Amino acid sequence: MAEIGALRRGLTFWRRSIQARVVVSTVLLSAVVIAAVGWFLLRQVQEGLVDHRRDAVLAEAANETASANDQLDDFIGVDTDTSRQLEDLFAPLRDAGTARGFQVVLAGPIDAGGPLATQGPRFSPDDLALSSVPDALVVKMSTASKPQWTYTRITTTDEHGERVQGPGIAVASQIVLPADGKTYTLYYLFSLEEAAETQALVTRALLTAGGLLLVLVAILTWLVTRQVVTPVRLARRVAERLAAGELQERLRVTGEDDLARLATSFNQMASSLQKQIRQLEELSRVQRRFVSDVSHELRTPLTTVRMAGDVLHDARVDFDPATARAAELLQGELDRFESLLADLLEISRFDAGAAQLDVEDVNLVDVAHRVVDMTRALADQRGVAVLVQSPDHACLAEADVRRVERIVRNLVTNAIDHAESRDVLVRVEGDDQAAAIAVRDHGVGLAAGESAMVFNRFWRADPARARTSGGTGLGLSISLEDTHLHGGWLQAWGRPGEGAQFRLTLPRRAGQVLRQSPIPLVPEDSQELV
Structure with missing residues (x-):
């Protein structure tokens, strides 16, 4: 019951308070605008961060691949052991990835086919899960000769032995090993954690700024509407007192703005109404007094005329027909006159507020x-x-x-x-x-x-x-x-x-x-x- 009562009071306040409706409406519309602008800014920031990171990743992967090819050129005619050449190729790439924050997977040859986990030989860091390299990228590299890239989820194992996932970009490039003349694939895995953290920071900043802006809009709207609504509320209270009969009530006029002019016009209207109401009250009082006085004053002559009429009416049998008929008409009109006089007296009592009930x-x-x-x-x-x-x-x-x-x-x-x-x-x-x-x-x-x-x-x-x-x-x-x-x-x-x-x-x-x-x-x- 308490909840229902509170709900009813809240609905009543909402219906009666234009200030509350204006503040809430303004805040809601501002929230929609801020949300739209914030969403657009977040999209722009996200696309900018990802695009910038992607371009840097592709450039760095291309440089590493070029360095690997230069290293392979040095292997020509020196060593024909495939495993040793792969190890010598992978080691500097792994060290470079550890220093610059990326992971490297070397797999192939590409004619081995199948998923990455079944290809061999392959080289990868110990803490990296091979599932970090998307199967779609592996399949694509089996037929493509140019570098390819895609977004992925990089899964690693931290020092506590727990698996950690994060967003990343996988870039694939092909190399030809001099030892066997076959094509192998280098997969570079670059983390996007820094971009994600930056985006989260921007998101929190926008949410905080949006919340503070909404509070500021609500306060400003409340202050602005209060300047307009307060004089209107005062005018309503004065109008209610005027309606209750307190005709001397007036609005206080301060300043020369539109609200002040409205208050002046309201006071002029109230003065005019007070003057007219008093004139009408005086006229009504005079009218009631006139009806009452006339009704009472007519009692005495009507009684005299009634007595004379009764005498004429009783003696009409001795008159000629025309005179007898006149006596009958006089008696009827006297009856009607007495009824009219009684009704006028009753009306005057109603007008004077003197009528009472005997219940x-x-x-x-x-x-x-x-x-x-x-x-x-x-x-x-x-x-x-x-x-x-x-x-x-x-x-x-x-x-x-x-x-x-x-x-x-x-x-x-x-x-x-x-x-x-x-x-x-x-x-x-x-x-x-x-x-x-x-x-x-x-x-x-x-x-x-x-x-x-x-x-x-x-x-x-x-x-x-x-x-x-x-x-x-x-x-x-x-x-x-x-x-x-x-x-x-x-x-x-x-x-x-x-x-x-x-x-x-x-x-x-x-x-x-x-x-x-x-x-x-x-x-x-x-x-x-x-």
């Missing part, structure tokens, strides 16, 4: 049935049947029953008003985390984009359409505020000709965060699911 366990099934019973008269008047689909058990949620009933009543009356004489379905469902009520109608529906605007104050899809149910235009706005007060969701779906569905989702426990709703927002009979 208790609420059975949404009972709420749905009570609301349907309260709106039955309106539904009968519109020729609409309101049906309730609910589980057999209680569907409980911690909520304010008065506000929940108001939300559901607004949704049901709105559905009845737009159902166009078709059935309205009120569905109640719940799970372990949430409880929901969905109100589905099959009326005019909502056009694209209207599902987000339907909760705006005084908004109507068709401005020419009258509020036949006597609504104030604030019902859905108040319902949305009530839902937010509970920490719930109030969402709308609709399609022209398919009707609409409004879904209220409340958490089972007050303060619990909602993750999902037990009722899908898009109804099952929608064409979207076909």
Whole structure:
């Protein structure tokens, strides 16, 4: 678990730190470039060392062969013993090899054929293994007359009796022995240990220099990015404090470079936002105060007008038909005016942040049935049947029953008003985390984009359409505020000709965060699911 936590913290740091990503990316790219350059330099050094050593080896082998031929010329007509001439020829070559660091093998004659180990007579140093002479070179010399060379592995025996191998070059030359007139082969074995050591030294130097260079690049990159990232981090912290409401926060400006100019522009933007936010807050406060004052001040004249209207409405039977109708219209508009005034007062409480919940366990099934019973008269008047689909058990949620009933009543009356004489379905469902009520109608529906605007104050899809149910235009706005007060969701779906569905989702426990709703927002009979 500790390893997993450390890995997660590391990944989080990698995602959030642009400085770390820039440093790592720069170091990786630098490592690739250094590796490529180092490989190229090593190749050049290796080829240069080997080529130089090869040229020197071929020249020295040619000189030794020339000296051997000169010595053979002195043997002509002096001695006809083959073995003795071979020994006299090999001895100075062996001594020269010991002095100058190479090994010599004398073998032949070449018409003997076969591997070197089977050819005879042959002469070689005691500490040299004949396998140091490649078989391919022996075969080639059986047919070639010019000197040949190849790379090989030289195997020798040290003073402790252990076999030691190392890289080398084998050079072969032919000579004709005067004693028998046959052709013999001289094999010169030159070690490449010095070149290998030089190459190893260069490799270690390049690796050390490359490592130090990478560290230097990482430090420089970190320092450079720090100069850029640090002001950005400071700006982020200041922006977070501004977002949290600390509008007086500003960036410190030092210098006259681009970052300083950016900080100046940021401070100017923050000052402008602070000024506009304060203006908006003042305007909002004045607006809320105005709505609240007007709503309260209208109470007294509305009460007086209500009393007069009630008297006229009760006495309408004694009036002529036109006056009686006017009294009825006055009574209806007074009812609507009182509802509008109550909604305005409720909106002002929401705007002032004074709305509070009276939380208790609420059975949404009972709420749905009570609301349907309260709106039955309106539904009968519109020729609409309101049906309730609910589980057999209680569907409980911690909520304010008065506000929940108001939300559901607004949704049901709105559905009845737009159902166009078709059935309205009120569905109640719940799970372990949430409880929901969905109100589905099959009326005019909502056009694209209207599902987000339907909760705006005084908004109507068709401005020419009258509020036949006597609504104030604030019902859905108040319902949305009530839902937010509970920490719930109030969402709308609709399609022209398919009707609409409004879904209220409340958490089972007050303060619990909602993750999902037990009722899908898009109804099952929608064409979207076909």
